[in-house]
Amino acid sequence: MQPSVSVIIPVYNIEKHLEKCLDSVIGQTLKDIEIIVVNDGSTDNSLDIITQYARKDSRIVIVDKPNEGLAYARKSGIEAAHGKYVQHLDGDDFLEPDACELLFKRAEETDADIVIMRFLIDSPRGQKEPPFWTQDEYNNISAIHTMAHEDYRWNLVFLFQRRDLHAVPIDYLQNLTYGEDAYQSIQIAYRSKKIVTLRDKPLYHYVIRESSVTQTGMTRKKTENVLLFPNLIETFLEGTPENRQFAEDIIYIRFRAYFLLLLKNWREGMTEHCRFMAESLAKYPALEQLEEVRRFTKLIRLYARCPWLGKLYTNYYVHKGKIKA
Template sequence: MPEISIIVPVYNVEKYLDKCVQSILNQTFKDFELILVDDGSPDNSGVMCDQYAEQDARVSVIHQENGGLSAARNAGIEKAKGRYLGFVDSDDYIAEDMYELLYTNLKREDADLATVGFLDIYAGKEPVIKEKKYIVTDMIGAAKITFEGKLSTISATNKLYKKEIFDYVRYPVGMITEDAAVILDVLEQTKKVVIDTSQKYCYYHRENSISSNHFTRKDLDMIKAWEDNEARVLEKYPDLVCIAHTRVCWAYFTVLDKMMNSPLTTEDQKTQKEIIKFLCKNFTFVLKNQYFTKSRKLAMIALRIHPYFYKLLSRLENRMIRKINK
């Protein structure tokens, strides 16, 4: 039985898959199984998965009809034999010592969950190296840090979990913000969490990822996930109320930004008005909030004056992002 099961959902990533898989197979920590979940890939990704399994006994493959990221992760969880679980997205890659570091930290602290930091990778640019921090905390502390999103994030991928955490936790199929939807479910299964910000998970920003800034109705999943989290926080975790509501407002801003740069149907326009109404009700909360940047507070003021001015700022920011990512 392997110590760690590493689950990689695979869909239409033949350009990136080999770098991802090789970074896992070359880990300094050797006692693992790699579960590649071919989620109905239309390209050669599924064939590549089978080839990896033929070449390395640690690799196994699940082929299934396309069900999305959550369905693929869930299939991997069901098959996993390891005492610990990890997830890697198939268009990213990891440092060779990532799982050794996660495992060492988790065992040293007798923790339930360990995390590392992200290294943001942009084509043609040097990655930004950040200061390292090491924190051991409880569930509430981990939730606060994770909701803040600076030293740790809601992402499933840069972590090592005791498998028991997923005895009753599964990712919601069909929901695009699956990590936000389950983060409290995951953290509630922990007593101790180790947060190490060493940048070991290499998150690759695709050149065409800016297209994801166009609004679809599925983007409303983000608002629902964070409102659901806030409802649970209000019921059970008073210390997290402010940061939970901050994430709700952040979700509303994120969706509104997409709307401002997208063609909208009549239904979308009605939803947009509701989002603007919500944010304007939270005008004072946003302006006094330590977590929102000066530019975001300026945008809030512009929105309060008239949505047109907010739209101008949003489009300007969108053009700047496009320029930076070129």
């Protein structure tokens, strides 16, 4: 008998946090689930913990593979899944007890391909709930437009989805370590006919560890990834029959990538990036309505007109702690 939901959990060296994640899934009020845990070449005791849980719960399926990164771990999980729907869950995050039940019910009642849920960010600084999608229903075009224009976390948008969206595998890039969620989310959104939201309450806990909070610097590899994923998304969207409808979305996505590099104080190529952002602000004034962007529009325009003054003001922003050193 086909499970209602396959919960896919990629795991890599998270022995300290894994049990809380697994407990939250085993304790789901919807019992008709399949739990696929993908051990992505962990070198700690993660695999031992998974094995112990699998001995106690026959719903747990272990996929043990060499380390290839998060995207390929999720891909392996989807290939092993049998559920009508899949629920993605990172191994150091956890679910509310009735998450799968509520999401499954919402999907079945609305015949939706994707259900977007509310979530909480749990960090050493406290717990907060980010802004949520404003409509009850979207199609593929409006969902992509919303993703590009609003300040939502792309890695937490399309976590509950119909498994047959993957009947034709989406494009995974093994070496894309930043922006892979955005690239995959765009592809999945485009394949969807109907996307709905579930507003009842937050169902997913996204956990940020102390080590993640303190890791603020940009490496060349990360920078290359930040610059690459807008190109990949642009290539994908321009290859669709509706490409003209996505022209503004592509600008917004590229703007966000360049803006991230500005906030991370990555100087290389910043003059050109700020010129692009300044032109985008002039063409699309709504960009200034994004909360973070509004605080830096003066710096962007200054950097675009006079790079040396832009660098000087950037140093001032770093000194004030508004930009990471």
